[in-house]
Amino acid sequence: MPIYHIVLFKLKEGAASEDKLKELATQAKGLIGTVPGLISLEANKPLASTAAAAQGYNAGLVAVLENEEALAGYTEKANNPTATKWREELVTESLVYDLVA
Numbered sequence: 001m002p003i004y005h006i007v008l009f010k011l012k013e014g015a016a017s018e019d020k021l022k023e024l025a026t027q028a029k030g031l032i033g034t035v036p037g038l039i040s041l042e043a044n045k046p047l048a049s050t051a052a053a054a055q056g057y058n059a060g061l062v063a064v065l066e067n068e069e070a071l072a073g074y075t076e077k078a079n080n081p082t083a084t085k086w087r088e089e090l091v092t093e094s095l096v097y098d099l100v101a
Helices: 018-029 048-054 068-078 081-090
Strands: 003-011 038-044 059-065 091-100
Touching: 003 068, 018 038, 018 059, 018 081, 059 068, 081 091
Parallel strands: none
Antiparallel strands: 003 059, 003 091, 038 059
16 A cells, blocks of 8 residues: 655745755655655645645655555655755754555
């Protein structure tokens, strides 16, 4: 059964421009094909019409993985030094939620 790995981020004020967010989304999507079992990945800011309900989380990603083994591999690959530096520079808070479809 697929696993949906959902991560929400609260970005530091003024820390991430629109171009920077697009660059980071592109890098995240680049994991497709390099992480076994990663089916798809989307990253973006919240939909403008519902952003008020996001409780300050102003960016997020959803990765769809084949199973828990794939999630473990994805987590290891996503916690590389580049991603860790990005989180330290741009993120004040994050929320992770995994669910089975």
